[in-house]
Amino acid sequence: MNSRLPQRYADRASVNTIREVFDYIRRYKGKTFVLKIEDTLIGHPLFPLLMKDIVQLHDIGIHLIIVTGTRATIEKHLTKAKINTRVVNGIRITPKSAMPHVKLAAMEVVQTVISHLSADNASGIMGNWIRARSLGVREGLDYQYTGYVEKIQSSIVHKLLGQNFIPVIYNIGMNATGNCYNLNSDKIARQICLDLDIEKLFFIRAQDAIPTSGLELPPGSQVHPNGKIYSNMDLDHVDFMLKQNKESLSFENLALLTYAKTVIDQPKGVNRVHIIDGRREGRLLQEVFSSIGGGTLIYGNQYAHIRQATLEDIPEILHLLDGNIKKGNMIIRTASDIKDKINAYHIYAVDHAVYGCGALYELGQGWAEIGAVAVNDAYKSKGIGRGLVQYIIQAAQKKHIKTLFLLTTQAADWFFEFGFVWANPSELPQSRREGYNPERNSRVLLLKL
Ligand SMILES: CC(C)(COP(=O)(O)OP(=O)(O)OC[C@H]1O[C@@H](n2cnc3c(N)ncnc32)[C@H](O)[C@@H]1OP(=O)(O)O)[C@@H](O)C(=O)NCCC(=O)NCCS
Incomplete structure (x- = not known):
């Protein structure tokens, strides 16, 4: 026997993994996932690989909608233009002078994402499918050109999905008279889940999933084998985390857990929200195709109703x-x-x-x-x-x-x-x-x- 020949034999564990993957493919084929991708991932060496994995999901028949986060790119453009803006409770107050830079940042991120998709032979398409409104004046504070999502033009997005496109949605929305507003991308992702029939929502970011250290965990909490991240949470656990760890959770994690809760706790909402670290190779695929996953999964209480x-x-x-x-x-x-x-x-x-x-x-x-x-x-x-x-x-x-x-x-x-x-x-x-x-x-x- 030639010992240099590779062994043409798959052990039982890999066969079971392959079976598990087929099972997931069958389950998700034809379903739609929303992927919110942070712009801070764009310069990361593994970003092209993440985009390749995204295209693989598309190639096996999962419909995808990408929402781009633009915060860091906006920051970069505003600094370059020497425009100072205030951020209050995580919301940027957007003056009129900042809007051209916000738009520029949005386009830059979307175009990068679309070019990665086309490099892997998938067709991304961008468009303005968000009806927005001005946040207006709240508690005496004028948010100027910062807006909120009123609704998603779901019929257009649906049509594009049917034509095999990957809609890429960015953080600008227009009101009925054509005024543009700067929007929060996490909230856009959440609204898409409420307006369309979505199977899963992913928050892909340049940091770990929900950490466990320094936090009070609810009884029965499921921690990832590495001990560092929270693996699965149902809505009762989310409530516990929001209540007991208000001070210790980062502002961003607090916001994501709240969005996850509001999006799952709806009759037409999603069943599962995943928070994953896009800097780790294969995390997205692990989350989709294995029951253990590699990030934090938040799911609805089946028995609550x-x-x-x-x-x-x-x-x-x-x-x-x-x-x-x-x-x-x-x-x-x-x-x-x-x-x-x-x-x-x-x-x-x-x-x-x-x-x-x-x-x-x-x-x-x-x-x-x-x-x-x-x-x-x-x-x-x-x-x-x-x-x-x-x-x-x-x-x-x-x-x-x-x-x-x-x-x-x-x-x-x-x-x-x-x-x-x-x-x-x-x-x-x-x-x-x-x-x-x-x-x-x-x-x-x-x-x-
Ligand atoms: C069977 C029934 C109760 C399932 O309810 P449901 O809430 O849609 O079920 P779930 O969401 O838990 O599961 C859905 C899965 O089951 C599959 N499924 C649904 N009905 C099925 C059937 N009759 N045979 C095989 N699989 C079926 C669906 O294709 C779906 O698969 P997917 O997750 O891969 O997409 C529902 O389809 C129904 O009301 N059927 C008519 C009444 C009936 O036949 N009742 C059972 C006899 S008492």
Whole structure:
């Protein structure tokens, strides 16, 4: 055997990694990520590699929107022009004389980003798709040409994504009469998440993710194996951090955690916000394609909106089930059927609207059935169904249920993810076996708890 030949063999761990990556590709293909990139990264030796990684995401079919941060470049241009500006609570007051320099800085950053994209054969496109308003006078302070984002012209951005472009959005917005305002890029990224259907928001910056040192961490906090950065936080942890570490968190981290919270805590918001260090090789890919990641991930509490249904919820539940009954996905349930078993029903509710429901019917002798799992079409694929089923499985465990089962005609594949396996109707408890409708021929799935 020639020992100089490279070994043509991948160990089991790398095969599993490859499988994990395929799984993520399947999950994110066709979805949209927003990447807010700080301009301080531009001069870094690894910046071209970061841009290459971004293009790789685009090449596998993930839609991308880039928002450029311009703070350092604006600073550079203003210093050169000898214009002093004041920054109050992280907001720059922009006098009229500064605006041409702000615009110049914005163009410089956008053009650099677009040229990196085209070097890697991707088409970035810039445009003014932000409707802005003046911040005006607040607490006696005139913010002059500093503005805030009113809305994103989402239909144009959506169209560009459909044409395989990467929209690059910068920090200038116009009001209805064409006046330009200097805007905060983090807030632009946040607004895009609220106005478009976005899967993930990334803040890519020239500093570490959320650090752990010098901070009081909530119980159960998940720290990265290197011990230095916070790995995963749910919204309860974010609340804790904002409350207990107000003085110790940097102004920027405080602001990012607040934006993350406001963007996740919305029915149409994103599920996940990632804060990563763009100076570290491969961090973006690690965050997208591995469950461990390399930055700080902030995610919504799946269970925050789940509660037991009450009689007042019945019309909403009926409405939710009705569409599925008409499609033949579910058996008919009347208001009085639901009323009789109201304690079995759990709902995913935001304010008074019911976005999803599911029921746990106890049959005795350690058996229970999951049924009536449905999610409003407008909120599908946001993890609501998964959250409900996981919640119901936990509720069954607490009730010492030994075997959970369900009958489904259309969603067997989906339930396999929770560990359900195929079964035969003859395995059901007698009371349920008798009620089994052979004409409907539903699949029977079991889960041993
Ligand atoms: C099944 C259902 C409850 C899932 O709700 P959801 O909130 O969209 O689910 P999640 O967000 O947790 O998961 C979505 C994923 O499941 C997949 N999925 C949804 N329905 C599926 C089905 N019938 N079979 C296989 N996969 C399915 C989606 O494609 C999506 O995949 P992605 O994350 O890769 O994009 C919802 O689609 C629904 O209401 N279906 C109609 C009613 C029904 O069939 N109920 C089950 C019988 S009791």
